[in-house]
Amino acid sequence: MKEIIDPNNLPQHIAVIMDGNGRWAKKKGAARIFGHRNAIQAVRDVTEGCAELGIGYLTLYAFSTENWARPKAEVDGLMELLVQTIRKETKTLIKNKVKLQTIGDADRLPESCQENLRKAMEDTADQERLTLTLALNYSGRWEIVEAAKKLAALAAEGKISPDQIDHDLFASYLNTNNIPDPELLIRTSGEMRISNFLLWQIAYSELYMTDVLWPDFRKKDLHEAIIAYQRRERRFGKISEQMKP
Template sequence: MKEKIDLSRVPQHIAVIMDGNGRWAKKRGAARVFGHRNAVKAVQEISEASAELGVKYLTLYAFSTENWNRPQEEVNALMQLLVNTIEKEVPTLQKNNIRLMTIGNMERLPSDCVKTLRKAIADTANNTGMTVVLALSYSGRWEILNAVKAMAADIEAKRLSSDDINDERFNYYLNTYNIPDPELIIRTSGEMRISNFLLWQLAYSELFFTDILWPDFRKEHLYEAVLSYQSRERRFGKISEQLVQP
């Protein structure tokens, strides 16, 4: 399947809603945390496959603002898994020239998570290959509201005029202001919704839904999503005839 991919038309930014860890564990008669632990392999495979294809940005929806409402035991286990995984994977990121970034409300994360994340981000800051973006304590509505509040404060302080607000200026206030919009969004587990993810940025993203539960997601599933993306006509409001080169 990989050989069928046109490497000149690979999406530069792929975003993934990693869903199905709990159901994967339940099928095996195990606690939900077991599913989260086994999801690490999927992250490793998809990161490696994306880098091999030449993807520039890979955003992983790891923990939403709504996930704080889950049982405290699961939240604690997820936070500890995050710390352990990042500490373990930083040498691999360095070896493969991959940069790490985060988006979301870092202030809500436990102090040990923040410390680990900041160190990993600093250690990989000069890497020039693919950028992996972890969306942690993130939601699209939270991001948009924060942007509106920041713009309102700048208008009140006369650092910004309402007449200056446009798409480009609004982007500047988002967590993703220095990250291109995703061309392809993948959601696993068979659910067909966006779940408050990158609401502003996905205006023209291609969506790919698969029944595969995230812990079972592998390189061939990513290739399938990319091939689906390449089979589509992206018109951005134009008609097909306008896309044909004279």
């Protein structure tokens, strides 16, 4: 599949809703955390696959604000797994020239998670091949509300006029202000939902839903998603005739 990808028509930014870990584990008669542990290889494959193709940005939906409502044992297991994975994978990120960053309200994460994230981000800060963004304790609605609060405070203080607030100014106060909007959004496990992910940023993203459960997702699945993306015509509200050179 990789050989038929057009290198001149790659998405600059791919976002992924990693779904299906629990169902994958259930099929094997195991606890949900078993699925989360076996999903690490999928993260490795997609990260390496994007880096190999020259895609500059990859954003993974790792933990939403709504995920706190899951059973405590699962949440605790996820947090522990996050710490272990970050410690283990930082050297590999540096080797592959991958910069790590996060979006979301990280202050609510356990202190051990915050410390390991800070160190990993510091250690990879100079890497430029690929920017890997983990969405942790994140939701699109939360992000939009937070941006609105900041702009409202500036307006109340007289530092900006409400008339100055436009798309560009608003976007500059989002968590993703330093990365481009994703051209391609992938969701695994066959679900047809956005699940409160990058609501502002995916206004014109191409959506690709696959039945593959996240622990089984590999580079070939990434390649199939990109090929599907390349077969589409992105019109941004225009008609086909307007898009022709």
